Structures are given as structure tokens and as C-alpha cells.
Amino acid sequence: MDMTKRNVRQALGFRFDIELARFFRVSKGAVSQWAEDEPIPEVRQWQAKAKRPDLFGDESIKAA
Structure with a gap:
């Protein structure tokens, strides 16, 4: 998953x-x-991964 503003907003x-x-x-x-x-x-990518690893963690990125 690319961590673009659009993708992060949609995931959340x-x-x-x-x-x-x-x-x-x-x-x-x-x-x-x-x-x-x-x-x-x-820094916001890291923050998103820390706050929502279920959505942005390494495993969810590999599965996307």
C-alpha cells in the first residue's frame, strides 16, 4: 500500500x-x-503505522 493521503484517508x-x-x-x-x-x-507514515498497525503495519502492506 502506498501511503498517500488518499490511501491513508480511505483506509481509516x-x-x-x-x-x-x-x-x-x-x-x-x-x-x-x-x-x-x-x-x-x-514522520506521518511512521505515526500511522504506530497508531494503527492493523491497517499500516508491515504485514498489512505485504498483503495489499
């Missing part, structure tokens, strides 16, 4: 940037600067 069941911002505890403005189909910042 979110529709809006504000939901993603709350998940990462950053501002909506920060999230809105991320391109939809480009990888999200590396």
Missing part, C-alpha cells in the same frame, strides 16, 4: 482532511498541503 474511513488532521494531531492546513497521490511525510 475518513472523508475529509480535518479528520486526517485530528488523527495526526496537526492542523488542517498542514494536511491540505499534502498532495492527494503523493506519499505523506515520512
